Amino acid sequence: MNKKGLHIVAFDVPFPANYGGVIDIFYRIKALARLDVKIVLHCFIYGGKEPHPELDKYCEQVYYYKRRRFKNPFIGELPYIVATRNDAELLKNLIQNDWPIFFEGLHSTYFLLHPGLEKRQKLVRMHNVEHLYYRGLEHAESSFFKKYFYTVEADRLEKYESVLHASDGIATISPNETNYFKDNFRNVFYLPAFHSNDHVVSKAGRGEYALYHGNLAVGENNRAAIYLVEHVFSKLEIPCIIAGNNPSAALKAAAKKYSNVKLAFNIAAQEVLRLIEHAHINILYTFQNTGIKLKMLNALYRGRFCVVNDLMVVNSGLEEYCQVVDASTVQAEMKRLWNEEFTEDDVIHRQKLDISEFNNTVNAKKLMGKFDLSPALVMQTKV
Numbered sequence: 001m002n003k004k005g006l007h008i009v010a011f012d013v014p015f016p017a018n019y020g021g022v023i024d025i026f027y028r029i030k031a032l033a034r035l036d037v038k039i040v041l042h043c044f045i046y047g048g049k050e051p052h053p054e055l056d057k058y059c060e061q062v063y064y065y066k067r068r069r070f071k072n073p074f075i076g077e078l079p080y081i082v083a084t085r086n087d088a089e090l091l092k093n094l095i096q097n098d099w100p101i102f103f104e105g106l107h108s109t110y111f112l113l114h115p116g117l118e119k120r121q122k123l124v125r126m127h128n129v130e131h132l133y134y135r136g137l138e139h140a141e142s143s144f145f146k147k148y149f150y151t152v153e154a155d156r157l158e159k160y161e162s163v164l165h166a167s168d169g170i171a172t173i174s175p176n177e178t179n180y181f182k183d184n185f186r187n188v189f190y191l192p193a194f195h196s197n198d199h200v201v202s203k204a205g206r207g208e209y210a211l212y213h214g215n216l217a218v219g220e221n222n223r224a225a226i227y228l229v230e231h232v233f234s235k236l237e238i239p240c241i242i243a244g245n246n247p248s249a250a251l252k253a254a255a256k257k258y259s260n261v262k263l264a265f266n267i268a269a270q271e272v273l274r275l276i277e278h279a280h281i282n283i284l285y286t287f288q289n290t291g292i293k294l295k296m297l298n299a300l301y302r303g304r305f306c307v308v309n310d311l312m313v314v315n316s317g318l319e320e321y322c323q324v325v326d327a328s329t330v331q332a333e334m335k336r337l338w339n340e341e342f343t344e345d346d347v348i349h350r351q352k353l354d355i356s357e358f359n360n361t362v363n364a365k366k367l368m369g370k371f372d373l374s375p376a377l378v379m380q381t382k383v
Contacts, residue, residue, distance in 0.1 A: 001247070004098070004100070004373065005037060005038025005040060005060065005098050005099050006032070006037055006038065006039055006040070006078065006099060006100055006102060006104065006175055006371060007040050007042065007099050007100070007101040007375075008025070008028075008039060008040070008041050008101075008102045008104065009028065009042045009043075009090065009094075009096055009101060009102070009103045009104060009108040010022075010025050010041060010042065010043040010050065010104045010108065011043075011044060011057075011081070011105050011107035011108045012025075012043060012044060012046070012047070012049065013043045013044070013045055013049040013050070013051070013052060013064070013103055013173065014026040014029065014041075014043060014055070015052045015054045015055055015091075016052070016269060017196070017269070018215075018269050019214075019215045019292070020127070020193075020294040020295070021104075023125065023193075023194070023195060023196065023294050024125075024173070024193050024194050024195075024294065025104055025194075026169045026194075027039065027195055027196055027360055028194040028360075028363075028367070028372050029055070029058050029059065030194075030238075030335055030360075031194060031360040031361055032058075032364050032367070032368070033058035034361070034364070035361070035364055035365065037058060037364075037368065037373055038060050039058060039059045040059065040060055040061045040062075040063070040093075040099070041055060041059045041061070041062045041063070041267070042062075042063045042065065042093060042094070043055075043062070043063070043064060043065070043086075044064075044066070044067040044108075045064050045065065045066050045067060045240075046066070046067035046069060048269060050280065051064050051177055052080060052248065053157045054205040057302045058233050061352070063089070063093050063107065063279075065085075065089060065090055066086040066087070067084050067085055068084050068085075068086065068087070069084050069122060069344075070084070070165045073149055073152075073153075074149070074152055077108075077156065077159075078156065079106065079153055079157045079160050080109060080149075080153055080156070081106070081107045081130075081153070081157075082106060082109060082110050083110070083124075085107055085108055085110055086110040086111075086174050088117075090110075090111065090368035091111050091116060091117075091330075094111065094116075094117060094120075095116050095117070098119075098120065099120075100121035100122065100371045100373075101117065101120055101121070101122045101123070101370075102121070102123050102124075102171075102367075103122065103123070103124045103125065103167075103252050104124065104125050105124075105125060105126065105127050105130070106126070106130050106161070106163075106164075108123070109124060109163055109164075112124070112163055112164075112166050112167060113163060113164060113166050114329035116202060118193055119208070121168050122166070122167050122168055123167060123168055123169040123170070123171060123370060124164060124167045124169075124170050124171070124372070125171045125173070125191070126170055126171065126173065126177055126181065127162075127173050127272065128173070128221075128290045129179065129180050129181075129290065130157045130161070130163065131155070131157040131158035131329075132154075132290060133288070133290045134150050134153050135150070135151075135154045135288070136288035136290060137150045137218075137219055137220060138151050138154060139265075139287075140153060140219040140222075140223045140287065140288070140316060141219045142218045142219075143284055144280060146149065146219070146339065150185065151331060151364050158227075161184075163187065164181075164185050165186075167185075167189040168187060169188070169189065169370055170185055170187065170188045170189070171189060171190075171194070171237070171367065171370075172188060172190055172191065172192040173189075173190070173191065173193050174192075174193075174312075174315070174316060175190060175315040175316070175317070176289065176290075176315050177290075178190045178203050182232065184259075184376040186278070189366075189370065191363055191366060192317075192357050192358050192363055192366060193294050193297065193358070194360050194363060194364075195294055195297045195298065195301070195358070195360070196273075196298065197286050197298065197301035198360070199295065199300075199354055200300075200301050200347070200350050200353050200354055201301065201302055202277075202300075202301070202302060202303060202304060202342070202343055202347050202359045203277070203304070203342075203347070204343055204346065204347050205304075205334050205341060205342060206280055206304075206341060206342070207278055207279045207280030207281070207303075207342070208239065208278050208279070208280065209238070209239040209240060209241050209278075209279055209280065209281075210233070210236075210238050210240045210241070210280065210282075210283055210334060210338075211240075211242075211243060211275055211276065211279035211281070211282050211283070212225055212228055212240075212241075212242050212243070212282075212283050212284065212285070213230070213242070213244055213272055213275065213276065213295055213299075214223070214244045214245040214295055215244055215245055215246075216242075216244035216245055216246055216247040216248070216251065217244075217245055217246035220286065220287065220288050221244065222247065222251055223287060224285045224286055224287065225242050225244070225247070226248075226250060226251050226254050227285065227287075228242070228283065228285055229238075229242070229251070229254045229255055229258065229261055231327070232255070232283075232330055232331055232334070233258060233260065233261050234258050235331055236259070236260065236331060236334060236335065237260065238260065238281075238334065238335075238338050240262070240263070241261075241262045241263075241264055241279075242255060242263050242264070242265075242276060243264040243265070243267065243271075243272050244265060244272075245265060245266050245267075246265070246266065247248035247263060247265050249254055251263070252263070255281065258366055262277075263360050264297065271301060273280045273298065276298055276299055276302045277302045277303060278338070279303055279304065279306055279376065280305065280338060280342070281304065281306075281334055281337050282299035282303040282304070282306045282307070283306075283307045283308070283330075283334065283336065284296050284299060284304070284306065284307070284308045284309075285300035285308070285309050285312065285330075286312045287308065287311065289311040289314060290347050293312055293335050294349045296308065296312060296313070296316075296318065296322075297318075299381070300318065300321050300322070300350065300353060301350075304342035304346075305323060305333060305337045305340075305342060306321065306322045306323065306331065307322070307323045307325055307333055308322045308323070308324055308325070308332070309324070309325060309326060309327075310324055310326065317356070317357060317358075318358075319348060321349070321353065323337065
């Protein structure tokens, strides 16, 4: 019997799963645990998160490390997101056995080149082409300090990316990223995003409002929300809600100007899901074509009509489930959908997602195959 399990090195504590990157990590762990994979999880604590007993349900062992953030983020040649995740205890714990290692993002790869791990099987999950993602953050940011930080970090990430040659494979999150990494690295494979939905639960009928949701602390999401308020919602007579954590003062001020716009901020993840389910239209807009937008999967599995712009959905495999608009047609499309029912036929079509490439169990088995951890061979966990 193959008694090997899997080390997963996460850049954050993946519970609560309250934003895109940790949602992908948490539901991947959960899906692997359902297939009886032994998991040792390593995660970095910062941003107010703490060790969480929920992770013990799915992992044999969970190690926590304090992220070593320092005052001057411009020191050194390594990307800040990598240099601050360099705890020696992580290396010590990784070399206790010969299990394969799954690094979550460039963030977690500080020890990828370490001689002590040279003979280990190592795969890296890429949630974005990170230097392109950071250039997008730079363009979306108005603060001079943050803008300069994103510029420097993007340059460092572009140089650092070559570390991926030391991996045995790269698991990309979208077709766009897959094409990019295949041009530059070997053993690249597409592993769609893991998410909180086992089945489509969209309901026929009418919803109560149009909804935009996202982590509003991210400059890109805040920018999209302000754009929607000023250029779309303000020109509609439809009730509109923007939901998410930490909106900027500019977004609060913009929403306050219009009686049909409500800002629901710093609410629990379950409340966001409830808002998605009760919306008539989920509108998702982006200025940055990176990664896969997990909020779109939530909207499709749980909501009714989903209106997106091309950058949100292009090459995602989700185009057929959305109404794709551009700046000139978004208002007209929202008005049209507001006067239409989401029908039983619409629900049946949406249910095709249950057997699509976005099925968590299918993708967990795909990852297990890359590590030669077949369901018949792994040891049973306590789950």
